Amino acid sequence: MHGRPRPPTGKPEDPEKKKASQKRLALFSRLCNVVLERRAAKRYDAESITLAAKLLEQNPEVYTVWNYRREALAGTFKGDQGPEEATKAIQFELKLTETALRKNPKSYATWHHRKWLVDQGLVPLDKELQLLTKLQELDPRNFHAWRYRRIVTAKAGIPPEQEEHYTMSLINANFSDYSAWHARTVLLPQIHAADSGPLKDQGSAQQEVMPSSVIERELDLVEQATFTDPSDQSAWIYHRWLLSQALQRYQEAEPQTQSTAYQELCDLLKREIGRCEGLLEAEADRRNCKWPILTMARLLELRDSLHAQQGAGDSKLDGPGERKERLKELYKELIEIDPLRKGYYQDALAGNARVLVQPGR
């Protein structure tokens, strides 16, 4: 049972409580039996589906009973009993699913029923978004709500810029809202891709690369977040993505712009290394510095391999031996302050764990 404390042992159950729970069991089992019997008999009368609603209010995950309601209501929604009845029925279902979601905000079956209602084309989508925004205030990390939000915004033709503003407001309220950072990784490439249009309910796997101005703006945002709390992983995971975007820009550059792209990437790496150094200087306790140290290690690795690939020996930089030594020290320190992931750090140092995409890969 998620998050429910164990009852104490060795104490006889309170007879009052026992009586109450027996009564609860009797009522609930009777309700289950009646509803499932009527469902089996395909009884779609008003009383039967009201009982079904009662059961769902108490136990929103009983998918069969949502199926039952959909079967019973399909005709009404098609307008068999006139448009007024259809509207009334939709209002009832919206209220029922809202009650069920307040009881169990992670009920797959209830969210799916709500989506089915939207698919019927009778739900005002603006109100739907308002309600969602309210529900998401209660739990900004609810991935069911986020998923549903993507469906509704796509259906309503909401421009991705508007959703991007929403994620920004969430991040400003709480830098640790990973769900909002994630949403940006989907929205920003959509906004800044060459063929941007209205919101698509689709993924981020095949990503367009963003313009450098956007990458830089986002890196500034990460700097703010990591300066506020250098040990929160949300912004750092986002940072890794921005670096991979910057790298991808360089890799996809046309031959005639390659040298500019190379310089751009070198400048970006230099600035980010400087930022990590700044964070490390500002934080006295190295135990809080896992993320800037790890990021620093990856930035240095990337810079080194970039230089190696370009065959560009920068005489101002350390020699290969010294660079290797510096990396070794960073990973050694990571193993000390974050021993849980020792195995990963060892593989990373040995070059067997390439988490930041390598140039030319």
Added chain:
Amino acid sequence: MTRVPESRRELLIDKHADYIYNYGQTKDSFEFYATEHFRMSGVYWGLTAMHLLGKQHMMDTAAITDWVLSCQHANGGFGGSERHDPHLLYTLSAVQILALCGALNRINKEQVTQYVRSLQQPDGSFAGDDWGEIDTRFSYCALSCCKLLGQAQAIDVKAAASYVASCQNIDGGFGCTPGNESHAGQVFTCVAALAIADSLHLLDKDLTSWWLCERQTESGGLNGRPEKLQDVCYSWWCLSALSILGRLSWIDQEALACFILNCQDENRGGISDRPEDMVDVFHTFFGIAGLSLMGRCNLEAIDPVYALPETTTRQLLGK
């Protein structure tokens, strides 16, 4: 890392076996009714846990087999229990149970596969049932089910794999549909689905494994998403995926084993999500499965892809 009290340092095998056995016997509880719609999965969790504990002889496999068969519908799919509609989630659980009971010959394999096939969409994804909910969990159910039945050719495996791959996010994890946030449970279903489809090359192994190893918290336990609390069930979701990707060494296994052991209820048996919470069969199974995957406590080995004892998958798939 938390210190584990003396009474919880060993895996309390007999207590857990009794707890699981009794769970199947108690029919007059609120929970019995409240969990009726997913009992098929409950039985699968319990029975698999018993196998891993080496206590399967305590279970009445003939009665279980009959009950599973009584939950099959005319379209070939299985419901969560006798009175519930067919669904891919419970069809997989039913097939897994029958595999454990050596009773796959009691069903018409083509009929079950036909049901699974009917749920595949043009984009390769799978609906959970006729009501059309799409989720990568169902892709896993479909692939696992067909493979266990020796009928993988019945579905479009390539399309299924490419849909799953399209759900990978920039952090290396996977969501329920494209664009949705990564979640460790979903990562297991997607990585295992790609493994069954022989398509692990479609994912970035290092990135996925790094995201997974970042799920381990100071407690030694694993969480399901960044900045969330640890929970025993992720001992399975994260660990199985890491195991499939060959990166189990990226987490501290000793710390995780201690966390799981500390979630045992030494009085009543069973394992909970976190120490001192109420136990249930779901977490009891995932805790034991996690320990098995790490080769601890003399448990039967579990197959990270199919979530069944290796002896069962070896027999069925010749692995």
